[in-house]
Amino acid sequence: MTGLTGTADVLIAGAGIVGAACAWELAKAHLRVAVVDQSFPASGATGAAMGHIVVMDDSEAQFALTRYSQTLWDELRDDLPANVEFDRCGTIWVATDEAELAEVRRKSAYYCERAVPTEILDSAALQNAEPSLLAPLAGGLLVPGDSVVYPAAAAAYFLERAAALGAKLHLGKRITKLGQGTTRLEDGTTLEAGKLINASGQLAAKLTPGIQVKPRKGHLVITDRYPGTVHHQLVELGYLKSAHSVATDSVAFNVQPRKTSQLLIGSSRQYGVEHDKVEPVILSRMLQRAFEYIPKLRALSAIRVWTGFRPATPDKLPLIGPCLEDPTLYLATGHEGLGITTSLATAKLMAAQILNSAPKIPMEPYLPSRQMVADVHA
Amino acid sequence: MPENVTVYVNDLPVTVPTGATVAVAVMLSSNVCRTSVSGEPRAPLCAMGACFECRVEINEVRHLRSCQVACEPQMKIKVGR
Amino acid sequence: MQQTFEIVVIGGGPAGIAAAVAASQSSKRVAVLDDNPRVGGQIWRGGPGLAQPKAAARWFYQLETANVRVFNGARVIHADASARTLQAETTREIFPIGYQNLILATGARELFLPFPGWTLPNVMGAGGFQALVKSGLPIAGKRVVVAGTGPLLLAVAAYLCDHGANVARICEQASSSSLAAFALRMLAFPGKLREALSLRYKSRFAKYATQSWPVSAHGKISLESITISESGRLREIPCDYLACAFHLIPNTELPRMLGCHLNQEAFVETDELQQTLHQGIYCAGEPTGIGGVELSTIEGRIAGHAAANDKRAAAKLFPARARYRKLAAAMKQAFRLRPELATLAKPDTFLCRCEDVTLHQVRQHNSWKSAKLHTRCGMGPCQGRICGAAANFLFGWNIESARPPVFPARCESLAAISSLTSSLTTETEPPQFHGGFQ
Structure with a gap:
């Protein structure tokens, strides 16, 4: 060479x-x-990290990279050892109101144009897909090709x-x-x-x-094993209501079912925090947000909390x-x-x-x- | 206070002395608290709340340490999960 | 709504009870939080409702008559030293407790070492098995082998014999020469020596073997027999229960989370008033060094008096503490674990019982953190309390820093810990998708 x-x-x-x-x-x-x-x-x-293999559409470039990479994961799937816990559970983007439902339709059309299968869920279909979610919610977008790994x-x-x-x-x-x-x-x-x-x-x-490249801190909580509580990676669509801020701390509802039947609960993001300590205020906001979507999470046993730093670009x-x-x-x-x-x-x-x-x-x-x-x- | 308490372990009645922990009730009936990740039967190890081997479901709440909970009348205990 | 006490004691065992009683003599507001359904700790488990040693009965009486608020079944899941608050969880509620001075009397747990068959039902801790019997498990006529190390074996064997068990063997890993040296040191403690002799008398029908330890446990669904090594020879003994522990290790999760300094032997470092390097946080009993019930109560009293600002009363107990610390040092010497015990587990023996991770899997790594991330060892609900301690003995790996929750806790309890902190609340911003750690 x-x-x-x-x-x-x-x-x-x-x-x-x-x-x-x-x-x-x-x-x-x-x-x-x-x-x-x-x-x-x-x-x-x-x-x-949580380990979500997800197609994203923040920008054409982000879509292209995530989509390409997801197909590579899918090609690899049969060769991955069991401990990688590859699980094609799909993502449901959860909509709480009419404005978010409009976003569901936009997102669905965007993915459809680019040959990514999706399914629009109405309130009843969402409830049927994820009975643990608060009912009734407006609906959601199922992206069945998304996966989860360890x-x-x-x-x-x-x-x-x-x-x-x-x-x-x-x-x-x-x-x-x-x-x-x-x-x-x-x-x-x-x-x-x-x-x-x-x-x-x-x-x-x-x-x-x-x-x-700046560190962006995140918190995660993992529960004990609760088979059948959540079936898809669940993410709130509410983030679209706001411009993407890089200045302040934020939390969002994001729950992932692990192959172990444990649930990973996120998410938070913070700039300018260098220590890796668990911060109770952020942890609390993150969990409260998750409880708003899945009330029964309150009673589940959390066995561990940790933090990490994402490498973020402007x-x-x-x-x-x-x-x-x-x-x-x-x-x-x-x-x-x-x-x-x-x-x-x-x-x-x-x-x-x-x-x-x-x-x-x-x-x-x-x-x-x-x-x-x-x-x-x- | 009555001398004995009756609880239900997987729907079968078990009578234990008042003050006995749920772990004792389980040991007197099925002798298994939980099924491990790889499928083994497990029962109390430390009996002091540290090892979490004796986890059972009590009155529909999962993953409780049976060694740390005293039996109460009519308690419904599920084991072997 | 937060309740605040001038002195809060964590742990209702001998050290905690003694600390609370001593502190309450100052007419300060004192509270005790304990994870168990009743106070008494492990050694006096079951509390005042059960037949207990005379010393225990006296302490229970003093605690009941003292002006001390006791919270049973309350485990502390988070502590914030700067805000001087704790978050406690019971099966029914979550509540914050404020304090001015804190006394950590978190006790000890048994050290378990993996060997083939140790995950079988009816293989239990020595003190753990006794605790179950105290709590109502009938054992009349049952065949029991008591194994491991330390003075606790004799106490357990005597208790089991008293309750009708057929104790087939007491297997002590220490050598007879170590024990003889220990017995000589005990001559300075006639009370303890008498107690030991009485325990041995009660268990006189059980063979006491030194240089003896379990090699493997056998059984289809639960324990049927164990193989022991006895002075270099293997012997199989049929039994219904194995009560086995390799002495005690301190519960330092909460002290570590509070930032208390640990010494080289991983015990909490304190000054002569039992105060940790954190002002206002005291530590007493086993977390400062394994010393038994007498030393624990003395340290508890010192901490209680000191926390109540009665240094004179505390200082009066220094000589007694020094005396019992000598006994503790002799005990440590006599019951030092032999290296053979680190070779009992086979490659396919589970080291981590929560996640069923084998010794072979863990051995591929060279640190606890790496093993944990890549094998799930220590990632279960015991949070590494069992496998982490075993890995420390097997590989010399250090334990990591403690994060909330100190014990697995309900998510709603975790969400409530922020109400404790005085730190700035962050501005609320609409959420956004986070990717990755999401």
Whole structure:
């Protein structure tokens, strides 16, 4: 492979799901891959995440990436080990009033035009699909192709596949410097590689100063096992009533049934909080919001609460591609809350760029160079 | 206070001394509190509220530690889930 | 509506009762919160309603006649040191409790180590089995093997014999030379020595084996027999129950959540007044070091007096505490766990009983956090209380920081913990879709 030298062809910083997916994809292309992580696989946002494989339509670019990635997950489905807990449970976007029902119809039309199957549920159909929801609600949009996975196990599986193809894992190694084909570790070791990929999630800006990736904190609650309580990933549509704010803390109703029959209850998002402590005020608001939709959640036993940090960008799209100032350095970060969904597509786009092959979807919207252009106009 | 209390474990009556915990009632009847994730029968281990092996359903509330709840007359206990 | 007390004691065992009684002598408003249906802790489980040792009866009487508010069946699920409030949950309600001074008397639990068959019904803790018998389980004529380590084995065996059980064996993992050394140290405590001899007399028909431990338990649906190692030889003993524990480990979840400092041996660090590094938070009894009922009550009294600002009364108890701490040190030495116990579990033995995770699965990882995330070990409702302690002995892994809820709690209780905090409430904004962790 021309232009790729050193001890590895590609060195990936970060063993989260994005780094793991990139490692596997590049190893499949017969590149010598090394993965370095300060801790163990999935120890960051991946390990804290819910694991929703969801098609989203905030923007055409977001739709393209989530849709593409979802088809990749579906292709992989039969090969995934049981502990990845792949469950095609579908998503129901829950509408509480007429305005949200109008949004259901818009969303349905948008998905329909792009060949994503959906089903509009009226009040009775919603009740029938999810008897635990407060009744009556206005209705909802069922997206049957959405799925749920256990992200940590998925990342571990990708790394295992990569390792089977010769990828080397360097775990428990903190990187102090990443750039110009070199990676320096805290213990003084230097690793050389033709290409470097910064896939270190919310920590990416620490290794590559100047990129706009900020941690966005989230809380999650998991309950004990309650089979049959919720059947689909349930998300409120109410968020559409407001402009997307990046300034204040917010919560939204989002409940996910796990294959274990446990329920994951979210969600919250906060900027500017660096500590990982559970914050009772946010936790309470998040749970109260969930109780408004599913009153019976109140009595269920919660066994654990945790927090995590999503890597967020200002325009809600990830950074996938070369970092202009350093020809050896690529970025694969900024996936915010969609890193699990879009990990596989990210790996495909990354491989296309490194191998100079044609990508399946246009990759311009995700190129890091857009942040530099935005800076000029700012 | 009467000497004994009768509760129902999976619909079968069990009589225990007043003050006995639900764990005792279960051990006197089915001897199994719950079915584990992989399908094993499980019964109390620590009997002090720490291990959660003795979880049962009491009066339609699931996942209660039977060792920490005293039997009350007519309690309906479901085990083996 | 929040009730506030000048002194709140968490835990109604010997240390907690003694602390509350001592604190109440100052005419301060005192409350005790306890997770169990009745006070008494594990050692005096069942409370005043049951036949109890004389010391227990005296303490129960003092507690009843003292001006102390007792909340039974109330587990603390969250504590906020800066707001000086706790959130307690019962099966019926959720309520906040405010305090000026807090005394943590959260006691200890038994240490369980995995071996093949340890998940079979009727394999139980030693103290745990005794607790069930106290709570009404009839055992007349039942064959029981008592195993593990520590002075508790003898107490349990004696109790079981008293209640008509046929105790087939008492298997103590410590060597006879360790025990002999311990007996010599006990000469300085004639009362304790007499008690031990009396317990042994009551259990005299049970064979007491040293250097002996369970190797595997057998049975189809529940326990039928166990194989023990006895001075290097294997022996199978038919039995109905195995009462087995490897001494005690402290309950430090709540102290850790409050930010109390733990020492190298993972006990809560306190000063001579039993105060933790947090001003106004005291800790007494087993969480500061496993020492038994006498040391617990002495530490409880010191903490109670100190929390009520009666340092003189507290200081009078320092010599007694020092004396019993010597006994505790001797006990620790004598009943140190042998390394063979870390080799009992087979690769397919479950380490985590909540999530049925095998030793083999857990062993692939090199930290508790990694094992937890990738195998689900410790992710069940016991929150790692059982498997985390075992993993600590097996692999030397450290326990992690404690987060709310301290115990599994109803979602509505979790939602209520924010009412405790004085922190700023965030501005309400309409929700939005969050993706990912959503």
